[in-house]
Amino acid sequence: MTKIELKNVSVQFNQKRRQITAVNHVSLKIEEGEIFGIVGLSGAGKSTVVRTMNLLQVPTSGHVLIDGQDITHAKGQSLGNIRKKIGMIFQHFNLISNRTIGDNILFALKAANYPKNNRQDRVTELLDLVDLSDKVGDYPANLSGGQKQRVGIARALANNPDILLCDEATSALDVETTEEIINLLEKINRDLKLTIVFITHQMEVAKRLFHRVAVMENGEIVEENETFEIFGKPQHAFTQKLVGRHMNLVVPVELEQKFATGVLLELTYLDDHALEPLIANVSRQIPVLLSITHGKIEYIQGKAIGRLIIHVDGEPAEIKRAIEMITNQVDTLTLLGKGGI
The missing domain is CATH 3.40.50.300 (P-loop containing nucleotide triphosphate hydrolases)
Incomplete structure (x- = not known):
């Protein structure tokens, strides 16, 4: 009413x-x-x-x-x-x-x-x-x-x-x-x-x-x-x-400059997606190096909002494959830095 x-x-x-x-x-x-x-x-x-x-x-x-x-x-x-x-x-x-x-x-x-x-x-x-x-x-x-x-x-x-x-x-x-x-x-x-x-x-x-x-x-x-x-x-x-x-992760310039190769990605994933083993799944299926540089999960009305900044390194073609796979498993993906590719 x-x-x-x-x-x-x-x-x-x-x-x-x-x-x-x-x-x-x-x-x-x-x-x-x-x-x-x-x-x-x-x-x-x-x-x-x-x-x-x-x-x-x-x-x-x-x-x-x-x-x-x-x-x-x-x-x-x-x-x-x-x-x-x-x-x-x-x-x-x-x-x-x-x-x-x-x-x-x-x-x-x-x-x-x-x-x-x-x-x-x-x-x-x-x-x-x-x-x-x-x-x-x-x-x-x-x-x-x-x-x-x-x-x-x-x-x-x-x-x-x-x-x-x-x-x-x-x-x-x-x-x-x-x-x-x-x-x-x-x-x-x-x-x-x-x-x-x-x-x-x-x-x-x-x-x-x-x-x-x-x-x-x-x-x-x-x-x-x-x-x-x-x-x-x-x-x-x-x-x-x-x-x-309020929600975004701040990436220091020094962090972007630290990686000479690969890419920095910011990922947002919501609710049930926030609990999926995303990094492990990508690493098992695609020959790239994945590292989490920053991240947090917050709960609003009992539902999760996760944000991660990850570095992906490897051959350009494999990095592209990894980005495509990640894009299909998260709600938003933003390219923060391109390193050496």
Whole structure:
């Protein structure tokens, strides 16, 4: 079932007598219960898109639907009721510095008219969910960045939302703390059945957390697919560049210069192919020398993406045969250096 749908949404701003198009005819369908990611460089329009989903940013044109209901022109009490079901967390936490952690969450409950007699129990429940029960009386200044973001998540969940919007929620955190937040969001998605929309420029987070991904460039969605497909077989040139920065193996110039003969090849192989004894098979059947100079295997959504850089040496005709055989067993093959042939 589609939880969030954007139909041909555009957002334009007037700036110094000129019109800026931040979002250009974006259409998306986000399914109930999934973790959907939007990735791209700074200025791509990611934050603007996600803010249209709760109408913090009203589209210039197009339509926003939640559970099939067009909310684009909702106002007043109607808009307030919609926003109660959409929690949001931010990069910089946005906690009230002169209030305790418990009072920060209590403030969100009061603002949404949560039943007064149940508020304190709800605060306890939420802090237990994010593993901060012992911090109820502490102030934000006494918490680490990861703990502050956990409070931000607890506050966003205060009114039992169906949707959680995350705007660069891990960008201000170190690697270890980011992993903790990812684990927490996965738990929330799994246990509470929340639909999560997460925008980021961190491809490591995208690879680790998202079920599906939309890639944005210059205000437009240039590619959308399952996370494994985006990382394993990117189609658009910008996606290839974005993924390449994260996934590709870097070959030092010194390595290319080291081999006076033969060729350097970069291989990408996906899923079941990643487990095949490729090098051994080629060596047994073709009289060439094969050596692995660099390689790694990563797992996305339980499926493998393998990348190898190999050196192939021997007679030119045999090298050609080896390349043909390898090409038929991998998903992509790129010639990096020609050595002496």
